Amino acid sequence: MSLFDCIVVGGGPAGLTAGLYLARGKQNTLLLEKHVFGGQIALTHLVENYPGFPDGISGIDLSDKFRLQAERFGLKIKQDGAISISKEEGLFKVKTQSADLFAKAVILTVGSNPRKLGVPGEAEFLNRGVSYCATCDGALFDGLDIAVVGGGDSAAQESLFLTRFAKKLYLIHRREQMRAQPTLRERVLANKKIEFLPNKVVTQVVGDNAMTGLILEDTKTGEKSHLPVEGLFVFIGLEPNTWFLKGFIELDERGYIVTNERLQTSVEGVFAAGDCRKGASGQVAIAVGEGCKAALEAQHYLQDLAQCGKS
Numbered sequence: 001m002s003l004f005d006c007i008v009v010g011g012g013p014a015g016l017t018a019g020l021y022l023a024r025g026k027q028n029t030l031l032l033e034k035h036v037f038g039g040q041i042a043l044t045h046l047v048e049n050y051p052g053f054p055d056g057i058s059g060i061d062l063s064d065k066f067r068l069q070a071e072r073f074g075l076k077i078k079q080d081g082a083i084s085i086s087k088e089e090g091l092f093k094v095k096t097q098s099a100d101l102f103a104k105a106v107i108l109t110v111g112s113n114p115r116k117l118g119v120p121g122e123a124e125f126l127n128r129g130v131s132y133c134a135t136c137d138g139a140l141f142d143g144l145d146i147a148v149v150g151g152g153d154s155a156a157q158e159s160l161f162l163t164r165f166a167k168k169l170y171l172i173h174r175r176e177q178m179r180a181q182p183t184l185r186e187r188v189l190a191n192k193k194i195e196f197l198p199n200k201v202v203t204q205v206v207g208d209n210a211m212t213g214l215i216l217e218d219t220k221t222g223e224k225s226h227l228p229v230e231g232l233f234v235f236i237g238l239e240p241n242t243w244f245l246k247g248f249i250e251l252d253e254r255g256y257i258v259t260n261e262r263l264q265t266s267v268e269g270v271f272a273a274g275d276c277r278k279g280a281s282g283q284v285a286i287a288v289g290e291g292c293k294a295a296l297e298a299q300h301y302l303q304d305l306a307q308c309g310k311s
């Protein structure tokens with residue numbers, strides 16, 4: 001039987017920090033990551049507000065540094081995703097695609113995935129015009145006219161990045177004003193390649209073999225228009241990656257994990273940190289702090305178990 005002191009589920013900034021603290025604290029710890037280390041930041045071309053990197057750092061480089069540092073202290077890593085968690089005879093059973101793994105404590109750092117628009121043509125033209133990752137796909141649109149949807153920090157930051165490639169970029173937002181941080185908003189509005197289209201929603205992605213345009217609707221007048229663009233990048237927020245936890249721990253109505261101030265979930269011995277947690281901030285620095293806190297709480301829990309002779 002594969003038995004660990006702690007299993008950390010998810011290899012973003014919160015998970016890798018939890019793994020670093022636990023491994024350095026000599027806890028036998030396994031981290032599961034099913035896709036790419038770094039989670040959402042691996043999709044971010046430049047992280048400018050994580051302390052210690054005055055010139056910014058690419059999301060992929062920062063994720064690599066987190067992983068290497070944790071591995072240096074003995075964190076075990078398995079490229080696999082959890083599909084269910086249950087408690088059996090005092091141990092947590094984490095079921096993955098390929099194995100049943102057991103642990104005395106679990107930290108959930110499963111992060112979130114890009115939200116979809118849910119309009120006709122969006123799924124059909126995925127990878128044929130539609131994308132959710134500027135770092136991955138931006139270069140494919142060199143010299144072309146493209147659109148971005150969203151009004152938050154991601155839409156602003158990734159639009160600025162995409163202007164390296166795009167001939168022209170339309171930033172489509174459903175409100176009058178973007179909610180992005182003022183610094184980013186100002187940079188967007190000052191960029192000559194970007195045309196801001198407020199009060200508009202995308203109702204359809206159109207094309208033939210590849211995407212050729214968007215149908216937009218004005219939220220004030222209801223007027224419809226056709227925007228000829230060859231790419232659409234969607235940055236309209238995130239959804240927690242917690243589908244496999246339904247029925248095991250308490251989730252809020254949007255699927256975020258409910259914790260107390262010690263990052264304990266509704267099940268004793270299971271902790272949560274980062275963007276999958278109710279009240280998440282979407283900031284790398286906070287995810288890192290929460291990963292550290294969850295690891296310290298898990299260590300206290302493991303010590304108490306040992307003292308009670310339950311482990």
Ligand code: NAP
Nearest residue numbers: 150151152153154155157174175179235236237238281282
């Ligand atoms: P977000 O802050 O939740 O913003 C989502 C945006 O998409 C909002 O403007 C929202 O409009 C719009 N939206 C949502 N659903 C929509 C729909 N169905 N159709 C059209 N528009 C829709 O998401 P985010 O920008 O991905 O950021 C997530 C978190 O990461 C945030 O906490 C953010 O601060 C953080 N982040 C930080 C940085 C940074 O610090 N540099 C960079 C990236 C992300 P409304 O405004 O009308 O609600």
